[in-house]
Amino acid sequence: MESWPTPTVPVLPGAGSIPLLYDTATGEKRATDVSRGGQLYVCGITPYDATHLGHASTYLAFDTLGRVWRDAGVEVTYAQNTTDVDDPLLERAAATDVDWRELAASQTDLFRSDMTHLAIIPPDHYVAVTDVVGDIADAVARLLDTGFAYRVATPDSDAGDDVYFDVAAATASTTWHLGIESRLDDETMMRFFSERGGDPDREGKRDPLDPLLWRSARDGEPSWESAVGDGRPGWHIECTVIALQHLSLPISVNGGGSDLVFPHHEMSAGHGTALTGDPFATHYAHAGMVAYQGEKMSKSLGNLVKVSELVHEGVDPRAIRLALLGHHYRSDWEWFDDDVMTAIARLTHWIEWATTETTSAEEQAEPSALLVELREALADDLDTPAAVAAVERFVAAEQTPTSIDVDAVQTLLGIDLRA
Template sequence: MRSWSRPAVPTLPGTGPVPALHDTATDSLRPTRPVDGAASLYVCGITPYDATHLGHAATYLAFDSLVRAWLDAGVRVTYAQNTTDVDDPLLERATATGVDWRELAASQTDLFRSDMEHLAVLPPDHYVAVTDVVPEVAEAVAHLVDRGVAYRVPTSSSSDGDDVYFDVRAAERDTSWHLGLESRYDAETMARFFAERGGDPGREGKRDPLDPLLWRAARDGEPSWTSVLGAGRPGWHIECTVIAQQHLASPITVNGGGIDLVFPHHEMSAAHGTALTGGDYADLWAHAGMVGYQGEKMSKSLGNLVKVSELVAAGRDPRAVRLALGTHHYRADREWFEADLVAAEARLARWVAWAATAGGAERATTPTALLVAVRAALADDLDVPAALTAVDAAVASGAPADPVDVDAVQALLGVDLRA
């Protein structure tokens, strides 16, 4: 599946430091650890409906900053991302709107691509639809059954096979993974989030309330695929595990997403990966904070969404949208206010005027003071707000811009001031 067009990334003098990130699993700042100069990144993609709201955008901008910092450090990056183009929420939306689920997924994925291009987000090397890997997911689930860490649950509503669940207690017994390893949540918190975030703790026939679905047997009126397990479709967590392990070396250097994916999604993805390979799934887990609007978390279920496409259609500069989201640290929960975008538009205007002063000036051959400051900010847990402040200081100094400084803003912060 195609991703989207890659924005230009100017080459800068010297190299930046390899960034450190906050690791959710250890609650500490840790260096990212490329192996032999190469790093891998997996970021969970969208379920394609109501794309792309600013909560989505904030997450993908955060990990875009990581990719840019890695590239600037001379690291070879392999980046994979999925799109969950078949899932219960998507099917429910399609039914409610009277749109074929395939048409809805395709149109919303196209919209997401357009939004990422507007925001100058570097595309993943592997952008994979779940519907393109159904046979591989089924094979992985069958392997988990054979290994004894998954089991079948009969269903009276399907005439073609059983549902398959992951056995969390067997995995704790037989692998190096255990509940809470990535999330550090207690049992009460895990139970609450499992029920709130797509789990089915009360499903009859399950061995443990926290056992997640690996494979859903075919039901009337639902899409399904023929596989080694019979007709059906993948569960949520296993899809990311299979896509990541298809395209990235194990362990993944950084596995990322929004903070709402810590449990159960990332916890269970790691469980599946460890059970499939016998090794660690990811070296570091990084998560972006939530974006709120009108006093609530911005979410599809609440409908309180501000979308990138709608802002752009209204004539707002996507560079300013990127700057507005960047005024908050990626791990911080924040609320979206129109005033933030207005302030970002004024900041962008100042920066564009400053960039014009570079004119035909000779380009520095060594890192400028601003480039050093921006690199240091990004290396420290992707501190984009500090990087923006450094650019503000350079603009306010009254000194003409060096072409390297203008290139640094584009290469490291994703804002083309010459556009």
């Protein structure tokens, strides 16, 4: 599937460091493993509404990681899905009397536009779930054959069996187990599982926390023919299969919002290990949640600040990006309506500063003092607030920037001050 255009990323003198990154699985900051290149999988959107600032903050976090890796000389391979068939999408399509395919296509196009506006470097592999349903079904069949999955009869006698992942079997026979990535207690797992798409009370399951792998065909729902019966994929297995197709295990970083820690990333990892025998990832990284009007920004609550609407109102997308960079990716924070005005004013000052840039052969050959500061800040768990503060100091001191300074802001922070 087509992604979006790649923004210009100037090459900087010297090389940055391999970043330390907080790992959810260990609770510590540690160096990312790029011994086989920087292999990154970030969970994509379910395209039933436009990109809000919570989404943008997450994709900006992992865009920053990719930029820091590339600046350190790492070859990056980035894969991302889009969940273009799932219950929330089908429910929104029914509620608005729009064909679910049209809804998914239109919102995916809008997401591409938003990512282009925000200068997010696109994934190398941008994959729609509907393009790999057959591959997902084959993976489910393998899990059935190896005893890591089982069938559960549906209440509708005309429907086929649903297929579930056997958590106990995977725990007994692989290196994976519940809590290996999330470090959550049983009570919290059960609560999150129920709140985040799970069905702990489903009759016939061997364990309340066993997740759905394959949903058999129901009347009025899209379905595909497959070796495991007509139906469609469960949520977690789709990311596992797409990651396995385009990356090699263990991947360097499995990323997404903090609301994906459990069950999504935990179960995706379990599926991957059950299918291959290998750990799914060496690092699990998660972006914090963004609130608005006192509540977590979410489609269900409707308290959204959308990238597309801000751009439509005339806000420079660089200011939106700059506002997001002012918050550390792991923090939970709240957006206020006047934040955009603060970011616009900051961007204006930065652009004025950049117009005074100078260039010389000596300046082009060595990292500038600002570049060194930016690299140090971002190598420490992607500390974008510290990086923004470093630029602010140089701007406030009215230090004439070199072309390397202006390039560094574009390459590492993704803000083109010459545009």
